[in-house]
Amino acid sequence: MxxxxxxxxxxxxxxxxxxxxxxxxxxxxxxxxxxxxxxxxxxxxxxxxxxxxxxxxxxxxxxxxxxxxxxxxxxxxxxxxxxxxSKPFLQRMIRRRSTRVDNYVDLILKDGSAVRIKGLASTAFKANVSKRSGLVHAFKKELEAKLGEYDLPGLVIALSTTKPQKEISRSLNKIYPVKFVEIRKIEVLKEKKKGGAKKAELKPKETVTVEVPVEYHSPESSIEKREEKAAMEMVEKKIEEMAETDTDALEDAPEDEGVLD
Structure with a gap:
């Protein structure tokens, strides 16, 4: 053995x-x-x-x-x-009868960090196709312009104060009333470059934008639904007429308008 x-x-x-x-x-x-x-x-x-x-x-x-x-x-x-x-926080901020706009952009920040920044916006009313398309393109440009000027730690602190979100919201309000803007996620794509990035390197890579409308189902009767739909269409038409005749109306909006604290 x-x-x-x-x-x-x-x-x-x-x-x-x-x-x-x-x-x-x-x-x-x-x-x-x-x-x-x-x-x-x-x-x-x-x-x-x-x-x-x-x-x-x-x-x-x-x-x-x-x-x-x-x-x-x-x-x-x-x-x-x-x-x-957190997702529960975002879900509470997105209102009924609104349109959700998602977008992301790749940037090289001032400290050399290559990051992917994902943003989210929610309109005050349900937007039509043309307004939604305008928001998508404008959202991308605003993410690049407003967030590329920070290093990564500075960006995190700035987002906690909601200052960049408010600046983006004011710009988007010129296209269509926006109730809420948030940077929902930042991912580091690779390690920092030594010496940091130059200003010329702050241009983002080509990005793909995604826009997802929010749809809601109401338990009301068909007659009430038609009346509600007609009322919302009238409100949207009025807003568009006001935007065309008085472009300064949205530019003079209060600083915190469009973002929920």
Whole structure:
């Protein structure tokens, strides 16, 4: 009978490391992680919320994706590699009888980060085909113009204040009344280029735009539906007439008009 050899596995000691948010969040501690070797931590992805990194509990709907870039004195330092607004928050902001417009653009930011930025807009009323098409093309141009001037950490902070969203909303309002604009997701496509990107390199790649209208079903009777449809068509016609005769009306709109806080 063959002899069996008993194998004894050595226990490997593990240590705890503090997870440190990026410098833009004042290097706040966002948690702890454990590993047997600090080298195994480098490159690990950490998912957290903007509220945990910044301390601002009102921004709980913003999710951040961080990556550990180095270990120093027991601290695992991270950098931003992703940004996303939660789906339940977006669903609450999109209203009935509105048109949803989705678009995305690829950009090289000022710090050399190559990113894909996905935006979403919702109109105040249901838009016809021509207005919808105009919004799609204008949305793309506004994403390129308003967001390409930031580095990645600066863009994340700016979006949390809704300043870029309000600027985009004011521009889109010149075409058709917009109730809500949000940058729903940012994805890092590749690592930064050393030395950052030059201004000439901030031109985006060719992008494909997608527009998805929101359709709703009402339990009302057919007669009420026809009356409601006729009323909405009258409102849309009135808005278009006002836009054609007085182009300054939408330009003088309040700063926060078109975006829900």
């Amino acid at each position: 063959a002899k069996t050899r008993k194998v004894v596995r050595k226990k490997v000691g593990k240590s705890w490391y503090r997870l440190i948010a990026p410098k833009v969040f004042n290097r706040n501690q966002i948690g702890e992680t454990i590993a047997s070797d600090e080298k195994k931590l480098v490159g690990r992805i950490v998912n957290t919320h903007f509220s945990e990194a910044s301390g601002d509990v009102t921004k709980h709907y913003i999710k951040l994706k961080l990556q550990i870039r180095k270990i120093e004195n027991g601290d695992a330092e991270t950098e931003i590699v992703g940004y996303e607004v």
